[in-house]
Amino acid sequence: GENVEQHPSTLSVQEGDSAVIKCTYSDSASNYFPWYKQELGKRPQLIIDIRSNVGEKKDQRIAVTLNKTAKHFSLHITETQPEDSAVYFCAASIDNQGGKLIFGQGTELSVKP
Amino acid sequence: DAGVTQSPTHLIKTRGQQVTLRCSPKSGHDTVSWYQQALGQGPQFIFQYYEEEERQRGNFPDRFSGHQFPNYSSELNVNALLLGDSALYLCASSWGATNEKLFFGSGTQLSVL
Numbered sequence: 001g002e003n004v005e006q007h008p009s010t011l012s013v014q015e016g017d018s019a020v021i022k023c024t025y026s027d028s029a030s031n032y033f034p035w036y037k038q039e040l041g042k043r044p045q046l047i048i049d050i051r052s053n054v055g056e057k058k059d060q061r062i063a064v065t066l067n068k069t070a071k072h073f074s075l076h077i078t079e080t081q082p083e084d085s086a087v088y089f090c091a092a093s094i095d096n097q098g099g100k101l102i103f104g105q106g107t108e109l110s111v112k113p
Numbered sequence: 114d115a116g117v118t119q120s121p122t123h124l125i126k127t128r129g130q131q132v133t134l135r136c137s138p139k140s141g142h143d144t145v146s147w148y149q150q151a152l153g154q155g156p157q158f159i160f161q162y163y164e165e166e167e168r169q170r171g172n173f174p175d176r177f178s179g180h181q182f183p184n185y186s187s188e189l190n191v192n193a194l195l196l197g198d199s200a201l202y203l204c205a206s207s208w209g210a211t212n213e214k215l216f217f218g219s220g221t222q223l224s225v226l
Contacts, residue, residue, distance in 0.1 A: 095212060
């Protein structure tokens, strides 16, 4: 069945360093890939998303890259700040399956001052 | 502009009981999707409601049912509760039965004893 694998499960970086989180999806029909940030006790918030007809998208310190051939996509955060500390989830979905997002297991990012 | 509103925020039930969770979508949204998030895991898709009908369903038993009202708000019902139903239940809204840019609520934490 559909599956999204996310690595690493935990990531600790120093403030100002870069962080990279990687995901692999199983269903080659997937064409929409959002990333959500969830702080402790709060709702998941969409931080960036990409569609399969685009290879890379950037929004300030955050970027996402997509390799359709390898079925990989990654989140890159540059110049990390303590407020970036949270759990990050990748997800994949297919247009004709409505609101069904398949989420990865999450990456707990800790940014140390 | 209110976001997605879920009630109650916390709920404690015993095995075998039934529970109803409620969700009001973000202003301008007409579609509601429900997710179950177990501790330390990514959210899992339960189902999506659009135009008062269930449009898509994940791998959840028939004990999980829902409803959408003409004002686009939605209810999630779970019958014959099991210990394993303990989780955070998230509601996400969007427009036009899309899978894009889902806006999540803060969830209802359900504990089954």
